[in-house]
Amino acid sequence: MRAAIGLWRWRRNPLRRTTDVIEAWVALTAAVLLCLAVPAAGVVAGLSADASLQRSVRSQYEERVPTVARVVRIAAEDTGERTAEAAGEQRLRPAVVADWTAPDGSARTGTVNTTLKHARPGDSFPLWTDRSGRAVPPPMHAETARAHALIAGLTLALLAGLVVETARRLVVHRLVRRRYARLDRAWAQAGPDWGRTGTGS
Known part of the structure; x- marks a missing residue:
């Protein structure tokens, strides 16, 4: 240092x-x-x-509930323009239409992303929902x-x-700049007499 x-x-x-x-x-x-x-x-x-x-x-673990969803069918492909990031997310987490049970016991159906690489109708996968039964991202790990x-x-x-x-x-x-300034002032005083015999006498 x-x-x-x-x-x-x-x-x-x-x-x-x-x-x-x-x-x-x-x-x-x-x-x-x-x-x-x-x-x-x-x-x-x-x-x-x-x-x-x-x-x-x-807080996330308190507000979100784990459940198991079942694939009904593969979601229709989105023909709109997507960013490269969205396309990569679609490949890693394909969208499917699935059904699951909400915390209150009611049946729910919706389009969600799954971690299954090859999702087929009838396949099960873990899903997190909020207290009202809507699909939400999983909570952050500690x-x-x-x-x-x-x-x-x-x-x-x-x-x-x-x-x-x-x-x-x-x-x-x-x-350093202050030193150079002082040196310049000292040189300005001594410079005119520099090298002369008997300087200062």
């Missing part, structure tokens, strides 16, 4: 400038933030996202929610690390 390179500037020597000390403190602060604060922020964000997603998973939370935590940690490193680079850039 380049931020640690500036730590040598704390050493006492006659050429050390105030900007060197500032740069060293900036490097140390960035190192502490990158090693401690950034991972902590990622963990907190991941845990918070996981808790929220797990509540959503429990492992899937945990994976999403992990990705959220890692993403926030990476963004926080990028912000810290960007801020460090901006501060160092301003310090």
